[in-house]
Amino acid sequence: MIHSSLVKHSSFINGQWLSSEDTFDVINPYNQELVAKLANANVVDTENAVTAAKQALKAWSALSADDRSIILRKWFDLIMANQDELATILTLEQGKPLAEAKGEIAYGASFIEWFAEEGKRVYGDTIQAPSADKRIVVIKQPVGVVAAITPWNFPNAMIARKAAAALAAGCTFVIKPATLTPLSALALAELSIQAGIPPGVFNVVVGNDSKTLGKVLTTHKDVAKFTFTGSTAVGKTLLKQCTSTVKKVSMELGGNAPFIVFDDADIDAAVKSAISSKFRNAGQTCVCTNRILVQESILEEFTNKFVSAVKSLQLGNGLDDNISIGPMITKEATCTVTQLVEDSIKAGAELLTGGNSDLGENFYQPTVLSGVTNTMPIATNEVFGPIAPIISFNTEQQAIDMANDTDYGLAAYFYARDIGRVWRVAEALQFGMVGINDSAISNAAAPFGGIKQSGSGREGSKYGLDDYLEIKYLSMGGI
Numbered sequence: 001m002i003h004s005s006l007v008k009h010s011s012f013i014n015g016q017w018l019s020s021e022d023t024f025d026v027i028n029p030y031n032q033e034l035v036a037k038l039a040n041a042n043v044v045d046t047e048n049a050v051t052a053a054k055q056a057l058k059a060w061s062a063l064s065a066d067d068r069s070i071i072l073r074k075w076f077d078l079i080m081a082n083q084d085e086l087a088t089i090l091t092l093e094q095g096k097p098l099a100e101a102k103g104e105i106a107y108g109a110s111f112i113e114w115f116a117e118e119g120k121r122v123y124g125d126t127i128q129a130p131s132a133d134k135r136i137v138v139i140k141q142p143v144g145v146v147a148a149i150t151p152w153n154f155p156n157a158m159i160a161r162k163a164a165a166a167l168a169a170g171c172t173f174v175i176k177p178a179t180l181t182p183l184s185a186l187a188l189a190e191l192s193i194q195a196g197i198p199p200g201v202f203n204v205v206v207g208n209d210s211k212t213l214g215k216v217l218t219t220h221k222d223v224a225k226f227t228f229t230g231s232t233a234v235g236k237t238l239l240k241q242c243t244s245t246v247k248k249v250s251m252e253l254g255g256n257a258p259f260i261v262f263d264d265a266d267i268d269a270a271v272k273s274a275i276s277s278k279f280r281n282a283g284q285t286c287v288c289t290n291r292i293l294v295q296e297s298i299l300e301e302f303t304n305k306f307v308s309a310v311k312s313l314q315l316g317n318g319l320d321d322n323i324s325i326g327p328m329i330t331k332e333a334t335c336t337v338t339q340l341v342e343d344s345i346k347a348g349a350e351l352l353t354g355g356n357s358d359l360g361e362n363f364y365q366p367t368v369l370s371g372v373t374n375t376m377p378i379a380t381n382e383v384f385g386p387i388a389p390i391i392s393f394n395t396e397q398q399a400i401d402m403a404n405d406t407d408y409g410l411a412a413y414f415y416a417r418d419i420g421r422v423w424r425v426a427e428a429l430q431f432g433m434v435g436i437n438d439s440a441i442s443n444a445a446a447p448f449g450g451i452k453q454s455g456s457g458r459e460g461s462k463y464g465l466d467d468y469l470e471i472k473y474l475s476m477g478g479i
């Protein structure tokens with residue numbers, strides 16, 4: 001168990017901490033030890049959270065963007081002042097190495113800093129009217145109460161990335177974080193109090209009956225907008241549930257990122273980039289490299305250098321120094337990747353390094369498979385684990401066709417130096433985000449999001465507010 005003033009044990013609704021006899025456990029993925037027992041929210045609690053957000057909306061949206069900015073900036077300052085403690089809580093509930101957890105806290109906070117300023121840049125229009133006695137004005141207003149559901153793999157940043165834009169736009173917010181990793185969200189709630197965010201503006205509902213709580217958030221008539229980050233399968237279910245009240249919806253879903261290495265690439269740079277993109281968060285990242293496509297003429301050189309680098313990665317407890325890969329989130333997740341590897345080897349792939357680990361039930365070694373085809377399970381599924389499948393190709397068009405042969409369209413990466421190739425491949429790849437000689441693509445200034453079955457909408461950047469604003473057209477006659 002962890003003892004910190006930022007560790008909270010119940011939902012946060014209308015500025016109050018809820019209590020309940022019914023509890024659920026938060027478990028440390030490293031050793032399966034109990035981290036905390038939390039009060040389990042129910043339907044009524046969730047409805048009360050929406051009501052609190054609706055009641056707080058008028059006053060919060062009536063504040064000037066500057067006044068909201070001051071409060072959000074204070075929230076950012078408090079998060080950064082508590083970065084180490086927040087990171088420790090995050091690693092205890094999610095497992096990632098502490099250095100990555102600290103990075104996630106700063107990354108999540110950067111969206112609050114970004115939208116504290118961006119909220120001041122909501123602009124409207126005046127439009128030339130068709131007749132002299134009319135005037136046309138376009139204004140933008142906050143959509144209203146926003147409900148959100150987020151995943152376990154980035155338990156701080158996925159919430160901050162949404163709440164920052166929603167609050168800056170003048171909306172109020174109800175979040176149901178992942179059942180496996182609720183502590184980071186509750187710590188943000190505690191700091192929201194200290195920042196002066198009024199009761200009802202930021203509400204956190206925690207519970208282990210996601211389906212029931214999610215049904216309230218996707219069907220409640222007072223929720224104007226629903227935003228989800230998670231798997232494509234769950235996203236489709238929630239999207240359907242939102243139709244009954246025609247909510248404004250944004251979806252950040254699954255991915256199947258290709259990492260293409262062409263024969264004109266800087267191979268050493270490509271190896272380093274592929275390692276960080278593949279093994280960040282033990283491969284449990286939506287924009288992780290999922291398939292490595294290497295041109296035949298450089299396949300041996302790239303593979304040898306990549307395998308050598310993988311063998312230097314250290315598996316262990318995220319709280320310890322010099323650990324590059326922590327545990328996977330659950331035993332079930334480990335079993336899933338084990339099956340994907342075994343099925344691909346049966347289909348003809350070769351294990352170059354890695355495989356099962358004796359460190360514990362949630363551990364799987366950083367693994368490289370060669371001789372993989374784009375139709376093997378390890379290439380067609382979102383692996384969400386520390387497995388690097390290497391697929392060879394001959395021509396540029398073959399690489400593009402293989403990269404695009406997926407229902408996902410979130411992130412893609414490629415390494416090349418010929419300027420003509422860079423433009424041809426960048427424009428041909430069917431993904432929302434493309435890293436060119438770069439795989440560190442996530443930041444608050446850029447529009448994060450996907451196409452196809454990776455979702456809709458964008459988070460971060462000047463585009464990130466659009467999802468939380470409604471356009472209103474004013475027609476003035478009789479002038």
Ligand SMILES: NC(=O)c1ccc[n+]([C@@H]2O[C@H](COP(=O)([O-])OP(=O)(O)OC[C@H]3O[C@@H](n4cnc5c(N)ncnc54)[C@H](O)[C@@H]3O)[C@@H](O)[C@H]2O)c1
Binds near residue numbers: 158211
């Ligand atoms: N595109 C992005 O920005 C992004 C970011 C992070 C993760 N992801 C994706 O999320 C997935 C991994 O996260 P996960 O395992 O938590 O995903 P998940 O879809 O299983 O769960 C996500 C959230 O939905 C909740 N949930 C699950 N079933 C539900 C239901 N029937 N009704 C209501 N809520 C429900 C969970 O409790 C959790 O809070 C991967 O596919 C990954 O690619 C995408």
Ligand SMILES: O=C[C@H](O)CS(=O)(=O)O
Binds near residue numbers: 154284286287
């Ligand atoms: O897993 C999904 C996250 O959005 C990854 S990132 O931290 O935004 O790159």
